[in-house]
Amino acid sequence: MxxxxxxxxxxxxxxxxxxxxxRRRRRFRLPEETGVIVALxxxxxxxxxxxxxxxxxxxxxxxxxxxxxxxMLSLGMVFLLAIREIDLSVxxxxxxxxxVAALLMVAGLNPWFAMIxxxxxxxxxxxxxxxxxxxxxxxSIIVTLGTFSMFEGLALVINNGRAINPPNxxxxxxxxxxxxxxxxxxxxxxxxxxxxxxxxxxLHHTRFGYRVQAVxxxxxxxxxxxxxxxxxxxxxxxxxxxxxxxxxxxxxxxxGAIDPQEGSDFVLTVIAAVIIGGTPLSGGYGTVFGAMVxxxxxxxxxxxxxxxxxxxxxxxxxxxxxIIVAVVLDQVVKYHRLRRAAAQRFLDG
Amino acid sequence: xxxLVSVRDxxxxxxxxxxxxGLSLDVDRGVIHAVVGExxxxxxxLMKALAGVVQPDSGRILLEGQEVMIDSPAAAxxxxxxxxxxxxxxxxxxxxLANLFVNREPLRRGLVSTQAMREMSRELIERLGLHVDVDxxxxxxxxxxxxxxxxxxxxxxxxxxLILDEPNSALNERDTxxxxxxxxxxxxxxxxxxxxxxxxxxVFAISDRITVTRNGKDVTTRDRKGLTxxxxxxxxxxxxxxxxxxxxxxxRKTGKPEELIVRSVSGGELGNVHFSxxxxxxxxxxxxxxxxxxxxxxxxxxxxxxxxxxxxxxxGRGLPRSATEAARRGVCLVPADRRRNGLMLDRSILxxxxxxxxxALNKSPLFSISEARSRASRQIARLRIKTRSPDTFVNxxxxxxxxKVVIGKWLEAEPxxxxxxxxxxxxxxxxxxxxxxxxxxMSADGRIILFSSxxxxxxxxxxxxILVLYRGRLVGEVVAGSIDNHTLLHLINTGERPHRxxxxxx
Numbered sequence: 001m002x003x004x005x006x007x008x009x010x011x012x013x014x015x016x017x018x019x020x021x022x023r024r025r026r027r028f029r030l031p032e033e034t035g036v037i038v039a040l041x042x043x044x045x046x047x048x049x050x051x052x053x054x055x056x057x058x059x060x061x062x063x064x065x066x067x068x069x070x071x072m073l074s075l076g077m078v079f080l081l082a083i084r085e086i087d088l089s090v091x092x093x094x095x096x097x098x099x100v101a102a103l104l105m106v107a108g109l110n111p112w113f114a115m116i117x118x119x120x121x122x123x124x125x126x127x128x129x130x131x132x133x134x135x136x137x138x139x140s141i142i143v144t145l146g147t148f149s150m151f152e153g154l155a156l157v158i159n160n161g162r163a164i165n166p167p168n169x170x171x172x173x174x175x176x177x178x179x180x181x182x183x184x185x186x187x188x189x190x191x192x193x194x195x196x197x198x199x200x201x202x203l204h205h206t207r208f209g210y211r212v213q214a215v216x217x218x219x220x221x222x223x224x225x226x227x228x229x230x231x232x233x234x235x236x237x238x239x240x241x242x243x244x245x246x247x248x249x250x251x252x253x254x255x256g257a258i259d260p261q262e263g264s265d266f267v268l269t270v271i272a273a274v275i276i277g278g279t280p281l282s283g284g285y286g287t288v289f290g291a292m293v294x295x296x297x298x299x300x301x302x303x304x305x306x307x308x309x310x311x312x313x314x315x316x317x318x319x320x321x322x323i324i325v326a327v328v329l330d331q332v333v334k335y336h337r338l339r340r341a342a343a344q345r346f347l348d349g
Numbered sequence: 350x351x352x353l354v355s356v357r358d359x360x361x362x363x364x365x366x367x368x369x370x371g372l373s374l375d376v377d378r379g380v381i382h383a384v385v386g387e388x389x390x391x392x393x394x395l396m397k398a399l400a401g402v403v404q405p406d407s408g409r410i411l412l413e414g415q416e417v418m419i420d421s422p423a424a425a426x427x428x429x430x431x432x433x434x435x436x437x438x439x440x441x442x443x444x445x446l447a448n449l450f451v452n453r454e455p456l457r458r459g460l461v462s463t464q465a466m467r468e469m470s471r472e473l474i475e476r477l478g479l480h481v482d483v484d485x486x487x488x489x490x491x492x493x494x495x496x497x498x499x500x501x502x503x504x505x506x507x508x509x510x511l512i513l514d515e516p517n518s519a520l521n522e523r524d525t526x527x528x529x530x531x532x533x534x535x536x537x538x539x540x541x542x543x544x545x546x547x548x549x550x551x552v553f554a555i556s557d558r559i560t561v562t563r564n565g566k567d568v569t570t571r572d573r574k575g576l577t578x579x580x581x582x583x584x585x586x587x588x589x590x591x592x593x594x595x596x597x598x599x600x601r602k603t604g605k606p607e608e609l610i611v612r613s614v615s616g617g618e619l620g621n622v623h624f625s626x627x628x629x630x631x632x633x634x635x636x637x638x639x640x641x642x643x644x645x646x647x648x649x650x651x652x653x654x655x656x657x658x659x660x661x662x663x664x665g666r667g668l669p670r671s672a673t674e675a676a677r678r679g680v681c682l683v684p685a686d687r688r689r690n691g692l693m694l695d696r697s698i699l700x701x702x703x704x705x706x707x708x709a710l711n712k713s714p715l716f717s718i719s720e721a722r723s724r725a726s727r728q729i730a731r732l733r734i735k736t737r738s739p740d741t742f743v744n745x746x747x748x749x750x751x752x753k754v755v756i757g758k759w760l761e762a763e764p765x766x767x768x769x770x771x772x773x774x775x776x777x778x779x780x781x782x783x784x785x786x787x788x789x790x791m792s793a794d795g796r797i798i799l800f801s802s803x804x805x806x807x808x809x810x811x812x813x814x815i816l817v818l819y820r821g822r823l824v825g826e827v828v829a830g831s832i833d834n835h836t837l838l839h840l841i842n843t844g845e846r847p848h849r850x851x852x853x854x855x
Contacts, residue, residue, distance in 0.1 A: 210707045210716040214700075217693035224652060224690050225758065226676025226709030284695060 035329065036277055036293045043297060047304040054307050057184055063299050065186035069094070069247045069254075070266050071295040072192055074273040075199050075288050076243035079236045080140070081271075081279045082203070082286030083216040087240050089129060089144040091266035092151035097122040098248030098258040099159045105166035105252070111173030114166075115249040122245020123238050125151060130237035134230045140237065148267075156260060165257045177253030188254055193292070195243070200288040212236055217284030272319060273298055276326040297322065351414030353378045353541050354399070354510055359408035361394050361565075368394040369405060370565030376510070376543055376558075381536055383544045383556035383573075387585050388774070388803045391565040392545045396514050399543070400432040401425035412509075431508030433499055435515040441488035446470065448487050449502050473501055477531055493524025497531065504535075511535070512543045529555050548637060549578050549842045563587050579835065579847065586805065586834045594810030595786045600629050602795025607663035609649075609766055609797050614658035614668075617644030618821040621658070626797050628663070628765075631788060633812030633829075634801035635841050641821040642801045643685060646768045649799070650682040651675040663765045663797065676709035681764035683755050685771045685801075687748075691755040694744035698736060699725040701743050701754050705762040728757030733783060749780020756787060766797045773807065785811055805834050805841075819844035 048055040073090045080087050087093075101118030105111050125147070132143045166174075180186050203209035211232045215222045223229050252258050275281065276297055277290025301322065302315040352375040361369040369391045376382045386392050397403040399410065401419040409416050412428055419425045425432070439448050446466045447454075455465035467483065474483065479497050481490055487498060496516060503511065516528060532542060532555060546552050552559060553573060560570040561584035568584045607628040613621050619641040626632045636642045647653040649660070651669030660668045662678065669675035675682070684690035693701055699718075702725040707716050725739035732753040736746060743754055752772055759767070769788070773781045788811060792798050802808050808815050809829060817825040817840045824844045827837070839847045 205716055205718070207707055207711075207714050207716055210700075210703065213696075214693060214704060214708050217696055218689075220690050221692055222704075222708065223672055224650075224682060224684055225704035226673045227704070228671075228673045228709075284693070 031289075032278060032287055033290045033293060035333065036290055036297065036326070039326075040293050040297050040300065043300050043304070047300065047307060051304075051307040054304065059303075061180070061185050061189060063303050064189040064192070064296065066303075067295045067299040068186070068188040068192040069251050070269055071273070071292060072195055072243055072247040072250075073240075073266060074270045074277075074291040074295050075196055076240040077270050077274045078199070078277070078279050078286040078288050078291045079203065079209075079212055080240055081216075081274055081281060082283055083212045083233060083236050084219070084283030085133075085140040085233060085236065086271070087126075087129065087140060087144045087237065088267050089125070089148040089151055090240065090244050090270055091263040092148055092155060093122055093125045093241055093244035094248040094251070094266060095258065095260075095263035096125060096151045096155040096248070097245035098252050098262070099155050099164055101245075101249040102164035102166050102252045102258050103158065105168075106164065111166065111171055111253065115173070115246075115253070118249030118252075119242055119245040122248065123242035125244070126238040126241020127234075129241065130234035133237065134234055140233075152264070159258075159260055161260050163257050163259045164252075166252065169256045173253050174256055177250055178256070188250055191250065195246075196288055196292045203286060203288055208232070208235060213284055213286070216286075269295075269298060269319070272323050276323060278326075278330060280330075294326075351411070352376055353413060354543075355409075355411040355414075356395070356399075357409040357411070359395065359398060359405045359410070361398065361403065361405045367565050369398070369408075371408070372562065372565060372567050374560055374567055374570065376541060378541050379536060379539050380557040381532060381542045381544055381555055382558045382560065383546065383552045384560045384562060385545075385547060385549065385552055385581060385585065386562035387547070387805070389564075390562040390585070392547075392562055393514065394565075395562075396432065396512050396543070396545055399425065399430055399510070399512060401430075426506060426508075429507075429509035430512065431503035431506055431510070432512040432514065433496075433503050433516050439487055439495060439499055439502075442486055444485060445481060445483040445487055445490070445498055448498055449505060451502070470501065470505065473504060476534070477501055477504075478527065491524070493520050493527060496520060496524065496528065500528075500531065504540075508540070510541050510543060512545070514545045515547070516544075525551065549581060552581075553578060561585055578839065578842070582835050582838045586838065594807075595782070595789050598789050598793035600795065601793045602629060604795075606795070607765060607797060608661075609663065610661040611649070612659050612661075614645070614648060614655050614660065616648050616655040616657075617641065617653060619644045619648065619818075620821045622818070622821075622823045623658075624816055624823065624826065626799060628795040628797050629792055630814065631792050631798045631800055631812045633808040633815035634799055634818065635805070635808055635815055635837065636801075636818035637841060639820075640818040640841075642818055643770060644821075645818070646682060646770050646799065646801060649766075650680060650768055652682065673709055676705055676762060677711075679763065679765035680768070681705070681759035681762065681766070682768045683752070683759065683770060683772050685774065687752055687755050692743050692751060695742065697725075697740045697742055698729065698734070698746075698754055699739040702728055702739075702758045702761060704758045706758075710762060724761055725757075728754075728760065731760070732757050732787065747777065747780070749776040749783070752776055752780070752784065753787075756784075760791075764796065767791055767799070769798065769800045771801055771803055773802065773804070781807075805837055809834060809837065817841055 053059065073094060077087065077090065097118045100121045101114045104114040104117055129140065129143055129147055132138065133140045177187055203212065211227055214227055215229050215232050219229060273294035274291045277287055277294030279286040279290060298319050301318050305315045305318065306312055354376040356372060356374040359369045359372045372391055372395060384392050384395065394403060398405050399419065401422045401424050404420060410419060411417065417428060419428065446463060449470050450466050454461045455469060456462060457465055477497050479494060479501065481494055487495060490498065520528060536542065544556055556573050558570065559573055559576060559581065561568045561581055563585060608625055610625040612623050615621055618639055622645060634642045634645065644653060648655045648668065650672060651674055652672050655668055662680065664678055666678065669678060669680060688694060699721050703721045706712065706724065722739055728734065729736060729739060734750050734753045736750065743751055773784055776784065788798060788800065800812060809832065812829050815827050815829060815837065816823055825840050836846055
């Protein structure tokens with residue numbers, strides 16, 4: 001049968017019925033994040049059954065609040081993995097921006113302006129990463145391996161290796177950012193979730209997000225479709241920096257200080273959250289909500305282990321094991337989906 | 350005595366495409382036997398069957414009269430069949446010696462011995478005239494020398510049958526001469542060679558016997574002596590169905606025609622090419638691999654830089670400096686390798702159709718899925734893409750439908766200049782016809798179309814004018830209707846018209 005004949009056949013009642021079926025199937029398809037969300041709920045339920053105190057809303061929201069700062073970084077990292085890049089310097093961009101924002105507050109700048117300056121400074125650090133990667137034609141993993149230490153070094157130079165404590169911790173900035181709505185829901189958690197909603201929209205419903213996925217899916221084809229690959233890579237790295245700046249500035253407001261080593265161990269947790277969430281390392285696709293849930297899973301493990309009275313150092317080990325389980329499960333699901341698609345194609349002939 | 354290799358009635362289908370359709374062949378000992386044919390004639394599949402890379406659906410392969418099963422590359426090697434592929438399969442970072450002994454490194458006292466490699470390969474390297482430092486990384490060698498290393502690697506296994514799959518496609522004239530000298534020397538030593546190529550000049554220079562293939566069958570096998578290039582060309586072309594090509598459509602365009610003028614453009618293999626093309630005209634581009642056709646299209650699209658020369662596009666401006674600029678100025682390229690350069694296979698039709706409109710143009714900062722869906726539905730209907738929904742992944746489509754997605758994504762951007770780089774390669778015959786109709790339609794809409802192809806009937810059946818490139822130069826510009834397959838193929842292969850007819854206009 002030629003394609004034309006098949007086209008005509010498809011137009012018959014049978015074809016129409018099949019199209020309707022396909023449409024219905026699409027409507028009922030579960031979101032990609034279903035798996036991790038179920039995993040998170042199961043995990044909370046299991047810990048809650050054994051230790052009901054864990055289910056206390058105050059505790060659950062504290063868990064959410066604690067994930068905020070690394071969680072925001074993981075949301076930005078989704079864009080980087082989706083475009084087949086990675087940023088190893090996120091932890092120090094976070095720290096460096098926080099130090100700069102805190103020092104500006106010490107110098108007497110209004111904390112709100114200092115926060116905006118912190119975000120801008122983070123974006124600047126991202127711009128440095130991006131310009132290095134693009135002008136020197138280096139993969140971002142190499143560039144950010146270098147800037148990881150460069151940003152660390154510079155941050156240590158300007159804070160003299162000591163924690164920075166902005167004065168006047170009773171100003172509205174500090175009280176508001178460390179506040180809890182109804183004494184339960186931390187403001188920073190709301191900022192975190194809002195950022196996830198905004199970035200989800202950016203990834204799936206904007207030109208920028210479309211380009212990120214296109215370049216990550218096939219850079220050669222993207223280039224030959226006229227997509228400005230270099231510009232999109234640069235924008236993604238700047239976005240990552242700005243998010244690190246936001247996270248760092250909020251951290252200063254939340255804790256009222258920034259320690260010289262805060263952020264040094266963030267990067268692996270951040271990448272782990274993105275991968276647990278279901279964003280593949282191979283690029284082309286990403287899930288912002290997945291990364292958020294991934295970070296919650298890591299945090300739930302950490303605090304669950306404390307509830308069970310196990311030595312907290314075990315949580316690192318368990319987190320590692322969860323990454324492996326998550327990736328294996330993801331592969332199993334993908335394999336079955338592929339098998340189904342192949343069978344379907346065979347039936348379509 | 351039985352021939353060294355006999356192939357009997359070999360058949361192979363890939364999905365809906367027939368690659369081998371009952372091909373038979375005898376190769377005698379100690380000769381260089383060439384297999385020629387157009388793209389898709391079945392040459393490569395035959396070689397792969399002999400090398401154990403693909404399994405034929407039916408048919409027999411006999412070595413010295415004994416029927417054999419060659420079900421893996423290792424089995425082929427075990428039976429004394431060695432193959433040198435068109436693409437080098439070497440390790441550029443490793444030394445010449447390491448490349449010669451991949452996976453069969455000689456051991457001494459349990460350790461890999463470079464000394465043993467040196468001793469085992471010295472004589473052969475000498476004989477091939479490969480005067481290079483064998484400890485240097487391969488990447489320091491010229492392409493010609495690398496080709497000899499690849500040959501040496503196969504020869505170290507002392508094959509009874511040596512298969513060469515377009516070994517000279519990347520070589521310049523001097524390196525080709527050197528390779529041929531080596532091959533003649535090997536023939537003196539009794540090595541039997543099967544030589545696949547579509548460069549007829551070179552086939553005639555090196556081979557003793559020639560088999561012409563067409564549509565997966567062997568058309569004729571004869572001694573080179575007494576055979577002419579013309580006869581071979583006739584065999585390669587055969588008769589093609591006339592109604593394959595839809596007639597030109599009446600122009601639907603109003604307003605004055607637009608023009609693309611290319612002036613003395615050089616870059617890549619391309620040297621000093623100039624021509625012009627008008628809207629409503631389909632201009633064909635013909636040439637062997639490496640003759641500069643792809644370079645020309647890439648330069649016109651802004652994907653490659655021109656060394657010199659310039660152009661005037663319908664918008665009055667010059668060569669685009671990037672693909673992004675080209676897309677925004679209404680210039681589109683359908684690349685030759687659609688799976689690598691044209692599509693995102695793991696994404697939906699909907700996503701792929703949006704490439705240019707969302708990816709390249711700066712119209713709206715938002716990506717509306719409902720708009721993307723209607724774009725995709727529009728092109729699915731217009732191009733008759735056979736699929737159940739716009740959400741189908743592109744790698745689930747057939748080659749022809751994939752190509753329509755590539756064309757569709759560009760049509761959404763309403764291009765003025767359309768560059769098509771061999772758009773029907775690997776497409777089944779029904780979809781080919783539909784693509785021809787599409788090209789006719791785009792031409793009637795007043796778009797400027799440059800169409801490259803490796804299939805002559807396509808160029809002659811579809812184009813108004815054909816530009817022939819040979820080794821980077823424009824050697825001929827022929828008006829369709831005034832040229833037959835034969836003259837065109839001759840021009841493509843030799844850069845000259847057959848001597849009987851008029852000389853080449855420059």
